[in-house]
Amino acid sequence: MSVVLRLAESVPGARLLGLGSFQPDRVVTNDELAARVDTNDEWIRSRVGIESRRIADKDTMLVDMASDAGALAVKDSGLEPSDIGAVIVATCTMIDNIPNAAAQVAHRIGIPTPAAFDLNTACSGFAYGLAVAADLVRGGTVRHVLVIGAEKLSDWMDWDDRATCIIFADGAGAAVVGPAPDAESVGVGPVAWGSAGDQSQTIRINPDTRALHQEGQAVFRWATTRVAPVALRAVELAGLTPADIDVLVPHQANLRIVEAVAKRLHAKGARDDLRVADDIIHSGNTSSASIPLALDHMRAQGRLRSGDTMLLVGFGAGLSYAAQVVVCP
Amino acid sequence: MADIAEIQTGLAEIVEEVAGIDAAEVTPEKSFVDDLDIDSLSMVEIAVQAEDRFGVKIPDDQLAQLKNVSDAVDYIAKNQ
Numbered sequence: 001m002s003v004v005l006r007l008a009e010s011v012p013g014a015r016l017l018g019l020g021s022f023q024p025d026r027v028v029t030n031d032e033l034a035a036r037v038d039t040n041d042e043w044i045r046s047r048v049g050i051e052s053r054r055i056a057d058k059d060t061m062l063v064d065m066a067s068d069a070g071a072l073a074v075k076d077s078g079l080e081p082s083d084i085g086a087v088i089v090a091t092c093t094m095i096d097n098i099p100n101a102a103a104q105v106a107h108r109i110g111i112p113t114p115a116a117f118d119l120n121t122a123c124s125g126f127a128y129g130l131a132v133a134a135d136l137v138r139g140g141t142v143r144h145v146l147v148i149g150a151e152k153l154s155d156w157m158d159w160d161d162r163a164t165c166i167i168f169a170d171g172a173g174a175a176v177v178g179p180a181p182d183a184e185s186v187g188v189g190p191v192a193w194g195s196a197g198d199q200s201q202t203i204r205i206n207p208d209t210r211a212l213h214q215e216g217q218a219v220f221r222w223a224t225t226r227v228a229p230v231a232l233r234a235v236e237l238a239g240l241t242p243a244d245i246d247v248l249v250p251h252q253a254n255l256r257i258v259e260a261v262a263k264r265l266h267a268k269g270a271r272d273d274l275r276v277a278d279d280i281i282h283s284g285n286t287s288s289a290s291i292p293l294a295l296d297h298m299r300a301q302g303r304l305r306s307g308d309t310m311l312l313v314g315f316g317a318g319l320s321y322a323a324q325v326v327v328c329p
Numbered sequence: 330m331a332d333i334a335e336i337q338t339g340l341a342e343i344v345e346e347v348a349g350i351d352a353a354e355v356t357p358e359k360s361f362v363d364d365l366d367i368d369s370l371s372m373v374e375i376a377v378q379a380e381d382r383f384g385v386k387i388p389d390d391q392l393a394q395l396k397n398v399s400d401a402v403d404y405i406a407k408n409q
Contacts, residue, residue: 047370217389221373256370 008140011179015187016329020072021173021296022065024056037162044166049255053169053284055154062094063101065172066150067108073174085142086115088133090125090149090288093156123251123316125149125288131191131322133177148174149288158211169284173292187327189238192230196319203317223257223315228264231313234323242270247310252280252290275303304328330409331383336402343378347371357399385409
């Protein structure tokens, strides 16, 4: 017998309602790393742009960081934990994949019975998670989604590998996504995303050391040439031009990649007063956490204003990438 | 097709833009690393711009072989 299935009632779109972040207390300076491996402060600053990063102690787990960031984002949104219908944790650094992070995080925050799942697209994870969350909200499946990017990369470092241990760090950032009541208040634009599996081996876990390995030059070339077009596509999909963008928040992989992406946007008409995230300087590369960490930090520094038009672009292992235009809550 | 002199001039302009080194300093006998103090990431940026400008492909393994400015000019001339 043929039946007609009822669907959830859709809404005009989604918007960001709140932000939150967490970083471990421990600051690791370049000099501290230079005492262990053959590098120096000047080399790290000039190649990667990092002055210091935060590294979690062994008792601080990924789920702890994700829970703290998530709880702050829920509070910032003005909602109660029980208002959240789904939790997405974007992460690539869980030591054990069973159980997932999201259900534990939801329980810690006091969200009773949400849909809860992890999502792994490495450094593009937050932008992927935001895209999924926005469509869940828009489709009427869930009213409020908590999206968290959380990483403990220090668990996956070879601390004798000077090519990687100077770059990566720990932390978590989060956002609450909810319904936009009308077309004028939509605050998450369409996603421009994709993957390049032909280059999957350029960032990977070394099977011998179980540590993160990356082919720096190849990744740098890809990021400095392929990421800006994705960002520009997201602007186009949102019906905007680069001149409409107030804030650019690329994944904080390397300050020189951030600058290269900004330069290409300026060449396509981005304004001179475009504010560009540079959170990597004191946070390091925190993979999926880097975009929401940068947002929360820029807001605390007074560099974001409610209503700002922000362009997010995540990119990393997979290779994978995702970009969207969002409005600052 | 650019001739050797045009490639030399164009490459020097790219080096100036990427690394902030006066184009007049970018002479054929200079080593990118030892004389011009250009790091590996800047070399990638130079390669990407040279690819666009001269219509060549300079893969990373080839790039590593280009020690002097003249190596790069010759490579571009042969492969454009």
